[in-house]
Amino acid sequence: xxxxxxxxxxxxxxxxxxxxxxxxxxxxxxxxxxxxxxxxxxxxxxxxxxxxxxxxxxxxxxxxxxxxxxxxxxxxxxxxxxxxxxxxxxxxxxxxxxxxxxxxxxxxxxxxxxxxxxxxxxxxxxxxxxxxxxxxxxxxxxxxxxxxxxxxxxxxxxxxxxxxxxxxxxxxxxxxxxxxxxxxxxxxxxxxxxxxxxxxxxxxxxxxxxxxxxxxxxxxxxxxxxxx
Amino acid sequence: xxxxxxxxxxxxxxxxxxxxxxxxxxxxxxxxxxxxxxxxxxxxxxxxxxxxxxxxxxxxxxxxxxxxxxxxxxxxxxxxxxxxxxxxxxxxxxxxxxxxxxxxxxxxxxxxxxxxxxxxxxxxxxxxxxxxxxxxxxxxxxxxxxxxxxxxxxxxxxxxxxxxxxxxxxxxxxxxxxxxxxxxxxxxxxxxxxxxxxxxxxxxxxxxxxxxxxxxxxxxxxxxxxxxxxxxxxxxxxxxxxxxxxxxxxxxxxxxxxxxxxxxxxxxxxxxxxxxxxxxxxxxxxxxxxxxxxxxxxxxxxxxxxxxxxxxxxxxxxxxxxxxxxxxxxxxxxxxxxxxxxxxxxxxxxxxxxxxxxxxxxxx
Numbered sequence: 001x002x003x004x005x006x007x008x009x010x011x012x013x014x015x016x017x018x019x020x021x022x023x024x025x026x027x028x029x030x031x032x033x034x035x036x037x038x039x040x041x042x043x044x045x046x047x048x049x050x051x052x053x054x055x056x057x058x059x060x061x062x063x064x065x066x067x068x069x070x071x072x073x074x075x076x077x078x079x080x081x082x083x084x085x086x087x088x089x090x091x092x093x094x095x096x097x098x099x100x101x102x103x104x105x106x107x108x109x110x111x112x113x114x115x116x117x118x119x120x121x122x123x124x125x126x127x128x129x130x131x132x133x134x135x136x137x138x139x140x141x142x143x144x145x146x147x148x149x150x151x152x153x154x155x156x157x158x159x160x161x162x163x164x165x166x167x168x169x170x171x172x173x174x175x176x177x178x179x180x181x182x183x184x185x186x187x188x189x190x191x192x193x194x195x196x197x198x199x200x201x202x203x204x205x206x207x208x209x210x211x212x213x214x215x216x217x218x219x220x221x222x223x224x225x226x227x228x
Numbered sequence: 229x230x231x232x233x234x235x236x237x238x239x240x241x242x243x244x245x246x247x248x249x250x251x252x253x254x255x256x257x258x259x260x261x262x263x264x265x266x267x268x269x270x271x272x273x274x275x276x277x278x279x280x281x282x283x284x285x286x287x288x289x290x291x292x293x294x295x296x297x298x299x300x301x302x303x304x305x306x307x308x309x310x311x312x313x314x315x316x317x318x319x320x321x322x323x324x325x326x327x328x329x330x331x332x333x334x335x336x337x338x339x340x341x342x343x344x345x346x347x348x349x350x351x352x353x354x355x356x357x358x359x360x361x362x363x364x365x366x367x368x369x370x371x372x373x374x375x376x377x378x379x380x381x382x383x384x385x386x387x388x389x390x391x392x393x394x395x396x397x398x399x400x401x402x403x404x405x406x407x408x409x410x411x412x413x414x415x416x417x418x419x420x421x422x423x424x425x426x427x428x429x430x431x432x433x434x435x436x437x438x439x440x441x442x443x444x445x446x447x448x449x450x451x452x453x454x455x456x457x458x459x460x461x462x463x464x465x466x467x468x469x470x471x472x473x474x475x476x477x478x479x480x481x482x483x484x485x486x487x488x489x490x491x492x493x494x495x496x497x498x499x500x501x502x503x504x505x506x507x508x509x510x511x512x513x514x515x516x517x518x519x520x521x522x523x524x525x526x527x528x529x530x531x532x533x534x535x536x537x538x539x540x541x542x543x544x545x546x547x548x549x550x551x552x553x554x555x556x557x558x559x560x561x562x563x564x565x566x567x568x569x570x571x572x573x574x575x576x577x578x579x580x581x582x583x584x585x586x587x588x589x590x591x592x
Contacts, residue, residue, distance in 0.1 A: 133314045133371075136276055137327040137378065138304035147326070151317055 007205025048119025074172030122155030307375030365396025
């Protein structure tokens with residue numbers, strides 16, 4: 001109990017004092033997470049839309065596979081990305097291993113299935129009569145898609161929030177691809193992991209509270225946008 | 229002009245439409261009536277290019293609507309309002325403006341047209357309201373406005389008032405008539421509300437077993453049903469089976485449960501026929517003072533009185549023959565009509581409509 005209180009006190013001290021190291025880690029965390037969420041959104045929403053509105057053999061199996069990937073362990077993604085990005089791997093020439101770009105790559109792979117799957121669920125939940133009305137009004141393909149995404153905007157926003165939450169809180173990929181290099185690839189989760197292994201529970205707890213606070217602020221912000 | 233040619237549609241091996249053919253003239257209100265599950269909605273969806281027929285074709289002004297090159301052009305010439313009112317999760321203004329945005333209208337044009345349409349449907353001031361919070365009747369008015377704002381030549385309505393209260397139904401019907409008369413929009417509507425079919429339509433088609441088994445003017449269909457099945461559906465209370473006993477003076481005398489009924493026309497003696505007599509065509513008399521020129525006069529006794537609002541249906545039996553008669557609530561009170569009272573029924577020979585078991589194919 002004492003450790004917990006001390007941890008909270010330390011967290012407030014670090015936040016209020018604008019500790020440069022903590023600030024640097026927090027900013028990097030946000031940069032990497034936002035980048036991966038942005039890239040995933042650009043890929044997952046059109047992908048989810050295409051899967052929803054196109055008929056092809058194996059569609060149901062593909063949707064089941066995407067849903068299965070929701071539970072993809074971060075260390076598996078980390079391992080896969082490590083093999084892809086390592087010098088001898090197929091993407092070795094990018095030289096992204098132990099870089100923020102590599103971490104963005106890993107997190108993107110991790111959250112695309114979640115965001116695509118939830119986009120599919122959101123679009124499939126639209127009343128078929130809405131689809132009929134859109135078609136009946138003479139929408140072009142692009143207008144058809146835009147109207148559906150607008151109609152499902154709250155559920156799609158939720159998909160983005162879930163993707164963001166998964167990305168900001170994951171540690172397996174970040175540590176395996178990023179390597180937790182101080183001032184370069186260290187993010188809040190990897191810093192917590194390191195400080196805990198070093199026995200600095202107060203600092204770990206403080207960083208955890210900062211992580212939660214960031215997630216809370218972002219979620220509240222997105223929720224505000226949703227309710228407008 | 230819309231020409232429907234032998235449209236068939238199968239769903240998972242089940243034939244829902246079995247060959248629908250009809251010609252609908254420009255500017256008319258054409259009502260499709262029929263029991264539920266007979267394919268009315270499927271046909272309307274095919275007309276609106278939401279479904280593909282298994283075979284057959286639809287031509288509008290001589291052009292096939294499903295040709296890849298012009299299907300989007302035809303879709304934009306039509307508009308469809310569905311049975312369930314459709315409201316997008318957006319403002320009433322944006323709901324109505326949707327079709328105009330698809331067509332690339334400017335903001336100013338959209339504003340002008342939406343304002344005008346809101347006025348027409350009686351929802352001025354509702355611009356910013358969320359459409360999902362409107363009542364069913366209001367939502368259906370928005371649905372109609374969303375379609376009509378695009379200026380379609382053909383308005384397709386699939387049971388547009390099935391879920392609405394009588395007041396909202398009247399508002400929607402008035403709007404439909406307004407658009408038909410003012411803009412000359414061809415209206416094709418399905419309904420199982422027979423009164424609505426009669427109120428709105430210039431022509432009616434009866435859909436049963438996936439095809440039109442009878443079509444014609446409202447008067448023809450509702451007074452000359454082509455089969456006992458159609459007569460039953462359109463609410464002809466007295467559908468009887470009898471055999472032709474003889475022909476006299478250009479009239480067939482049909483024996484029904486031992487009672488001779490005169491009908492216009494000559495038929496082969498001994499042939500079995502169905503006859504329909506509308507309850508409102510039968511006069512009911514009490515006492516000996518019978519002043520009528522009607523050919524058919526039947527004595528009987530009241531078996532039951534069934535009230536239907538201000539009108540009641542009185543069931544009269546004469547031996548094994550039972551006939552329903554429509555009488556006002558006031559007459560029932562004045563004449564003290566109740567079970568067991570002896571009465572005389574009279575109806576003219578033209579009121580007796582002779583029908584075959586099945587509609588002849590000429591009606592299709």
